[in-house]
Amino acid sequence: MSASTNHAPLYNVSATSIPSLLHDKYSSWLYTFFLVLLSLLALEQAVYRYKKRHLPGDTWTIPVIGRFADSMHPTLEGYKKQWDSGALSAISVFNIFIVMASTNEYARKILNSPSYAEPCLVHSAKQVLRPDNWVFLTGKSHIDYRKGLNLLFTRKALGIYIAIQDTIARKHFRMWLDEAAKDPVTPKPIMMTARAMNMDTSLRVFCGPHISETAARDINEKYWFITQSLELVNFPLALPGTKIYKAIQARKVAMHWLELAAHKSKIAMANGSEPECMLDEWVQLLSDPSYKGKREFSDLEMAMVLFSFLFASQDAMSSGLIYGFQHLADHPDVLAKVREEQERVRQGDYEKPMTLEMLEQMPYLQAVVKESMRVKPPVTMVPYRATKAFPITNSYTVPANSMVIPSFYNSLHDPAVYPEPDAFKPERWLDPEGLATQNPKNYLVFGSGPHRCIGLEYASMNIAMVLATASVMFDWEHDITSQSNQVEIIATLFPKDGCRLKLTPRVRN
Ligand code: HEM
Numbered sequence: 001m002s003a004s005t006n007h008a009p010l011y012n013v014s015a016t017s018i019p020s021l022l023h024d025k026y027s028s029w030l031y032t033f034f035l036v037l038l039s040l041l042a043l044e045q046a047v048y049r050y051k052k053r054h055l056p057g058d059t060w061t062i063p064v065i066g067r068f069a070d071s072m073h074p075t076l077e078g079y080k081k082q083w084d085s086g087a088l089s090a091i092s093v094f095n096i097f098i099v100m101a102s103t104n105e106y107a108r109k110i111l112n113s114p115s116y117a118e119p120c121l122v123h124s125a126k127q128v129l130r131p132d133n134w135v136f137l138t139g140k141s142h143i144d145y146r147k148g149l150n151l152l153f154t155r156k157a158l159g160i161y162i163a164i165q166d167t168i169a170r171k172h173f174r175m176w177l178d179e180a181a182k183d184p185v186t187p188k189p190i191m192m193t194a195r196a197m198n199m200d201t202s203l204r205v206f207c208g209p210h211i212s213e214t215a216a217r218d219i220n221e222k223y224w225f226i227t228q229s230l231e232l233v234n235f236p237l238a239l240p241g242t243k244i245y246k247a248i249q250a251r252k253v254a255m256h257w258l259e260l261a262a263h264k265s266k267i268a269m270a271n272g273s274e275p276e277c278m279l280d281e282w283v284q285l286l287s288d289p290s291y292k293g294k295r296e297f298s299d300l301e302m303a304m305v306l307f308s309f310l311f312a313s314q315d316a317m318s319s320g321l322i323y324g325f326q327h328l329a330d331h332p333d334v335l336a337k338v339r340e341e342q343e344r345v346r347q348g349d350y351e352k353p354m355t356l357e358m359l360e361q362m363p364y365l366q367a368v369v370k371e372s373m374r375v376k377p378p379v380t381m382v383p384y385r386a387t388k389a390f391p392i393t394n395s396y397t398v399p400a401n402s403m404v405i406p407s408f409y410n411s412l413h414d415p416a417v418y419p420e421p422d423a424f425k426p427e428r429w430l431d432p433e434g435l436a437t438q439n440p441k442n443y444l445v446f447g448s449g450p451h452r453c454i455g456l457e458y459a460s461m462n463i464a465m466v467l468a469t470a471s472v473m474f475d476w477e478h479d480i481t482s483q484s485n486q487v488e489i490i491a492t493l494f495p496k497d498g499c500r501l502k503l504t505p506r507v508r509n
Contacts, residue, residue, distance in 0.1 A: 044095065051097045051399045057090035066092035076409075076487040079380065083407050088396060098403040100381075101392075104414060104442050107406030109392060110384050111449040114139065117404055119451050120385035124229045127238055128247045128311070135308045143450060148295075149305065153458055157281050159356050161205045164277065165462050166353040168204050169469050172197040177474060180503040187479035189498030190325060195318045196220055201462065202313060206306045208277025210261035210268070219257060219310075222250035227315055230491035251307065258303035266299070279306070309455065317459055319378035319492035320369075324467045326499045327372045327424050329478035334426060337364055338471050350472045354465045362468065367429035369464045373445045375424050378492040380409045382447060408444040417442045477502040 041063050048061045058067075070078055071093050082089055083102035091098050101107050110117050118138045121129075129135060134145045151157075176193060199220040203211050229247035238244040265279035275281045279302065285291055297305075328335040341364045346352055359366070383405050390398040398404050413421035417439045418428065428436040436443075446453035453459070470476070478484070483496035 048092050048097065051402065052090040053396065055088055055090040055099070055396065056086040061092040064094070066094060068093050074489045076380070076489065076493070079407070079409070083410055088392065096403055097399060098405060099392075099398050101404065101406045102410045104411040104444070106392060107408065107411055107444060108441060108448055110404055110406040111447055111451070113390065114450050116388060116390035117384040117386050120383050120403065124244050124247065127244050128226055128229060128251055129308060130251075130304065133304050133308055135312075146454065149454060151285055152278055152282055153454065155356065157278065158458060158461060160275065160281065161278070161458060162356060162359075162461055162465060163353055164205050164208070165201050165465055166469065168201045169197065169466050170473070172200065173470060173473050176503055177505055184502070184504065187477070187500040187502040189500050190322060191494060191498030194321050194325070195314070198318045198321060199223060199314060202310055202317075204277070206278045206309065207258065207261035207265070208280060210264040210277070210279060211257055215257040215260075219254045222253050223310075223314060225250040226311070227491055230315070254307055254310065255303050258306045259299045262299040262302035262306075312453070313455055313459065315490070315492040316378040317462065319376070319494055320373050320459065320463050321466055322494060322499050323376040324369065324372045324463055325470070325476060325501065326478060326484070326495055327375065328368070328467065328471070329476050329501065330480070331424055334368060334424070335471060338368060338468065341365055342468055342472050346472070354468065356461070359461060359464055362464070363430065364426065365464050365468055366460070367426035368467065369460055370429050370443075371424055371426040374412045374418065374443065375422065376487070376493050377408050377412050377445050379445070379447075380489075380493065381405050381407050408447070411442045411444045414442055472506065474506050475504050
């Protein structure tokens with residue numbers, strides 16, 4: 001057969017054969033499309049299984065979305081199931097390969113291996129905080145920047161902050177009591193009132209008189225959008241109406257007021273005013289000729305640092321405070337001991353503002369705070385990202401660019417270190433030879449390594465002061481519902497019913 005004869009039918013297309021040809025073409029496109037799709041899906045499964053290797057986890061990942069549905073509505077029970085499946089286990093969400101680490105050893109290894117892994121926060125964090133925020137620095141530049149910020153948490157600085165915290169707590173407790181007096185029989189959830197108090201405290205400590213009541217209210221009202229955007233994996237585009245879009249708008253409002261506060265603080269310090277807040281302390285420090293880390297900080301840069309503190313603390317602190325109230329209400333014997341200690345240290349003067357020296361004389365209160373955050377750690381885990389292949393064990397290497405998430409919950413509930421791990425027992429911290437005090441490496445409430453919480457002393461001091469002041473100002477009764485002991489994860493842990501309390505002023509004989 002000649003070549004021309006061979007090709008003839010190709011050009012010999014009659015009118016009647018056109019639909020059938022189009023049909024054939026369509027079928028072949030469809031065929032190709034499905035073939036490519038199937039190959040991609042097969043590739044997705046192959047890559048997942050290659051990365052997972054022998055780790056426990058789903059044998060097959062749900063195509064494209066993986067475990068997205070679970071990450072939208074995370075539950076502690078769901079996480080516990082995952083952690084219980086192995087010291088290291090694998091999942092995939094939107095093709096992000098995730099290794100979950102459930103033992104103290106692996107959690108600490110991830111936190112303390114900065115050359116292999118760095119915090120990646122939640123997916124939305126870069127959009128909400130701005131990519132140029134210092135918290136995204138890594139390596140030496142992170143260490144250097146953080147060194148400068150450590151000076152905002154010195155003992156002298158904490159001494160100024162605790163006086164502000166005390167004033168704000170008393171102001172809010174008076175409002176709580178006034179509100180309770182209007183309807184003394186109905187318990188009210190403290191979820192939002194405690195968050196509002198906490199926001200007010202943070203803004204006053206950070207910005208003192210340089211932020212107006214209107215600004216503080218404005219930031220507080222909008223901040224809930226930021227909390228709601230802190231899901232492990234979010235809808236990727238910040239389109240109007242999405243959680244991330246609303247969170248970005250809320251950040252813009254907060255940043256506007258924080259920048260203005262930085263500007264006002266600089267003017268006040270230049271005019272020789274006494275420092276009254278974190279900003280003032282910072283501005284004064286920077287203008288001190290003997291200060292070695294001298295460099296200019298623009299109003300915007302200062303506002304970004306303060307916003308990072310707000311971002312890192314608002315949810316965690318609120319969670320810590322709310323569970324503090326709940327644990328004390330559910331353990332009246334413990335609350336009685338807290339009050340005994342208050343009476344011993346305060347010697348009848350209940351209006352006296354708390355100082356660092358007074359707090360140091362309250363070891364029982366400190367044990368209560370430590371134990372409350374151990375039982376219900378505000379932050380149960382922090383997502384890190386493997387910056388390169390990370391040989392976490394002899395038999396498993398976390399692939400580069402995977403998420404690797406250390407669990408703090410398991411370290412804090414390890415029965416070998418904390419017998420009866422779910423029980424609230426502040427006494428376990430009072431014995432210097434006891435298991436809890438002898439194993440400080442298990443206490444991961446504030447993380448570990450180069451990114452360990454910079455505000456840990458500030459946070460513990462504030463929670464202790466709030467609970468102590470509450471214990472001398474009022475009685476609180478917990479309305480225990482079926483949801484009180486269920487956990488809701490909204491970035492951090494909260495009791496599902498918002499901790500319903502009935503408050504009455506404390507009557508002393
Ligand atoms: C009960 C309250 C708090 C808890 C439970 C908490 C917990 C944590 C945890 C677990 C981390 C990550 C640590 C790691 O990756 O190893 C962290 C980081 C951080 N926290 Fe806190 N935190 C609290 C309050 C605060 C407060 C009050 C501030 C600031 C005033 C703050 C500022 C920060 C910052 C800036 C980071 C990032 C540090 C870095 O990357 O170098 N936190 N916190």
